[in-house]
Amino acid sequence: MSGESGASGAPLETKLPARETWRALYAHIRPRRALIALGGMLTLVGSVTGLAQPLAAKELVDRLGNEQAIGSVLVLLTALVVAGTAIESVGAYVLQRTAESVVFAARRQLVARLLRLRLGAAERTQPGDLMSRVTADTTLLRQVTTNSLVSAATGALTLLATLAMMAFLDPVLLAVTVGVTALIGGSLGFVLPHIAKAAKRAQESVGAISAVLERTFGAFRTVKASGAEEREEAAVEAASLEAWRHGVRAAKWESLASSSIGLSIQVSFLSVLGVGGARVASGAISIATLVAFLLALFYLIDPISRLVSAASEYQVGAAAVARLREAELLETEPVGDERAAPEGRGPASVEFEDVSFRYAEGLPTVHHGVSFTVPGGGMTAFVGPSGAGKTTVFAMIERFYEPDGGRVLVDGVDVREWPLDALRRSVGYVEQDAPVLAGTLRENLLFAAPDAGDEEIAGVLERTRLAGLVARLPDGLETVVGHRGSKLSGGERQRVAIARALLRRPRLLLLDEATSQLDAANELALREVVAEVARTTTVLVVAHRLSTVTLADRIVVLEAGTVRATGTHDELVAGDPLYGELAATQLLTSPAGS
Numbered sequence: 001m002s003g004e005s006g007a008s009g010a011p012l013e014t015k016l017p018a019r020e021t022w023r024a025l026y027a028h029i030r031p032r033r034a035l036i037a038l039g040g041m042l043t044l045v046g047s048v049t050g051l052a053q054p055l056a057a058k059e060l061v062d063r064l065g066n067e068q069a070i071g072s073v074l075v076l077l078t079a080l081v082v083a084g085t086a087i088e089s090v091g092a093y094v095l096q097r098t099a100e101s102v103v104f105a106a107r108r109q110l111v112a113r114l115l116r117l118r119l120g121a122a123e124r125t126q127p128g129d130l131m132s133r134v135t136a137d138t139t140l141l142r143q144v145t146t147n148s149l150v151s152a153a154t155g156a157l158t159l160l161a162t163l164a165m166m167a168f169l170d171p172v173l174l175a176v177t178v179g180v181t182a183l184i185g186g187s188l189g190f191v192l193p194h195i196a197k198a199a200k201r202a203q204e205s206v207g208a209i210s211a212v213l214e215r216t217f218g219a220f221r222t223v224k225a226s227g228a229e230e231r232e233e234a235a236v237e238a239a240s241l242e243a244w245r246h247g248v249r250a251a252k253w254e255s256l257a258s259s260s261i262g263l264s265i266q267v268s269f270l271s272v273l274g275v276g277g278a279r280v281a282s283g284a285i286s287i288a289t290l291v292a293f294l295l296a297l298f299y300l301i302d303p304i305s306r307l308v309s310a311a312s313e314y315q316v317g318a319a320a321v322a323r324l325r326e327a328e329l330l331e332t333e334p335v336g337d338e339r340a341a342p343e344g345r346g347p348a349s350v351e352f353e354d355v356s357f358r359y360a361e362g363l364p365t366v367h368h369g370v371s372f373t374v375p376g377g378g379m380t381a382f383v384g385p386s387g388a389g390k391t392t393v394f395a396m397i398e399r400f401y402e403p404d405g406g407r408v409l410v411d412g413v414d415v416r417e418w419p420l421d422a423l424r425r426s427v428g429y430v431e432q433d434a435p436v437l438a439g440t441l442r443e444n445l446l447f448a449a450p451d452a453g454d455e456e457i458a459g460v461l462e463r464t465r466l467a468g469l470v471a472r473l474p475d476g477l478e479t480v481v482g483h484r485g486s487k488l489s490g491g492e493r494q495r496v497a498i499a500r501a502l503l504r505r506p507r508l509l510l511l512d513e514a515t516s517q518l519d520a521a522n523e524l525a526l527r528e529v530v531a532e533v534a535r536t537t538t539v540l541v542v543a544h545r546l547s548t549v550t551l552a553d554r555i556v557v558l559e560a561g562t563v564r565a566t567g568t569h570d571e572l573v574a575g576d577p578l579y580g581e582l583a584a585t586q587l588l589t590s591p592a593g594s
């Protein structure tokens with residue numbers, strides 16, 4: 001198979017209209033809106049309690065002026081401060097907790113979708129970029145779905161309440177304040193879009209870093225053997241630098257936004273002091289009113305800051321939500337109704353009816369009307385030049401891809417009518433490069449059949465001639481096999497993969513033989529395994545070795561996406577020149593066209 005899993009896919013498009021961004025965002029919030037409302041209410045109550053403080057302070061100053069007792073007002077003021085702080089911190093906890101839940105749910109939901117992506121959709125993406133969407137982008141939801149939403153709501157309400165109180169104190173001074181603030185705050189409209197753009201770029205760069213890292217660690221030996229460490233390092237550094245640059249740019253705009261609030265309050269403060277002083281002198285307002293107004297002005301900083309930072313955070317969150325949405329929109333596999341599964345027993349039959357297929361638009365057609373029939377049981381070998389479409393036959397049986405024309409039938413039922421789970425439960429698939437996953441040997445064996453018991457494992461190890469290897473290993477089945485099974489030999493990896501497939505008790509075993517040469521002992525072991533499995537299961541083998549083909553009950557010769565001939569080894573040697581040539585070289589996959 002080709003289809004490298006490296007940084008081969010094009011990055012996904014990251015544009016989402018504002019309305020849809022909001023809708024996607026709301027979908028994350030919806031299940032937890034009650035808790036967010038509760039957190040918001042508590043925060044609001046906390047802020048309102050804070051807001052009562054200037055009024056209490058005014059009372060205090062008034063009483064001082066009139067030489068009245070201030071003890072009770074001081075107690076009230078202290079109680080307000082303590083209660084306000086306590087309520088606010090409970091509110092903050094509720095919100096943070098909910099934020100974590102939003103992130104958790106988003107991750108769970110995204111991973112559930114990503115694991116069910118169609119192979120074609122997954123191949124169009126960069127795995128590292130998808131990973132960063134699950135890890136980094138979801139984290140950004142934390143702020144935007146809770147804190148910034150609540151900040152916006154509570155900020156707006158507190159702002160209104162503060163303004164109302166200011167109007168009550170002195171409408172003229174309020175007009176001065178609003179005038180100055182609006183003048184400076186107006187510049188925000190210019191700043192916010194820059195934050196959104198920089199945040200999006202920064203997240204894309206984080207995705208790019210993951211993509212390069214995934215490529216590097218996915219092919220670590222190749223990187224080392226190619227002496228590519230420095231180039232890979234440079235690629236990560238370039239992406240990191242991009243992330244840094246956009247992060248710094250966002251920080252610049254954000255600091256400009258928040259300093260504009262500070263500035264507007266400072267200027268308002270001075271203006272109110274000037275205008276207010278004149279009004280006190282003219283007797284229009286009392287000194288206590290001016291003090292209360294200046295305090296209220298101080299309280300204006302908080303809601304305005306909240307509104308501005310909510311707006312900034314929304315811009316950052318919107319970039320993340322857009323990236324999550326794109327990943328969610330990738331096409332997933334249809335599951336199908338389990339109850340509709342055909343009731344097959346024993347070895348399964350396979351039929352291709354005039355199947356035509358290409359991997360994607362714009363790519364060459366791989367199958368040009370492939371037809372063949374394999375009855376249940378026995379072993380069928382697929383041979384042909386490299387690139388003839390042999391592995392693709394297996395991918396179609398597993399319904400990794402669907403034919404553009406014709407039908408693929410398993411047990412006489414179109415694979416598109418099989419529930420996917422049931423289809424794949426019936427099929428055991430051993431890939432060409434026989435991936436063994438990181439973890440222990442036991443974890444690898446149980447990967448496809450987690451419920452298999454020790455006896456069953458022992459039986460399969462015996463059948464796949466792995467019992468001796470396991471006995472030799474100091475930790476037996478608990479031996480850690482390394483990333484992609486790098487601590488096992490190629491032949492062992494292939495047999496571990498066969499053992500894994502057999503534990504699933506398939507009715508059809510697809511074995512994509514390794515092209516690499518195995519030593520004589522390994523090759524013999526593999527032949528014995530295949531011959532034995534073929535007694536109880538339909539075995540299809542993409543064969544690269546003559547020794548495998550000679551065992552086959554029937555052979556399908558593929559060339560350039562069509563079935564060229566079918567028959568037994570002897571029939572084909574006599575009747576098909578291409579097969580004769582392939583067989584003569586002992587190696588059944590010659591380079592295409594040779």
Ligand SMILES: Nc1ncnc2c1ncn2[C@@H]1O[C@H](COP(=O)(O)OP(=O)(O)OP(=O)(O)O)[C@@H](O)[C@H]1O
Nearest residue numbers: 001002003359366385386387388389390391392589
């Ligand atoms: N995932 C994929 N996306 C796009 N093209 C692919 C993909 N997999 C295979 N191809 C292309 O389809 C053609 C057939 O590939 P296939 O792997 O089926 O050949 P094969 O006969 O198994 O070859 P080999 O013996 O070398 O394994 C090749 O030209 C290959 O480049």
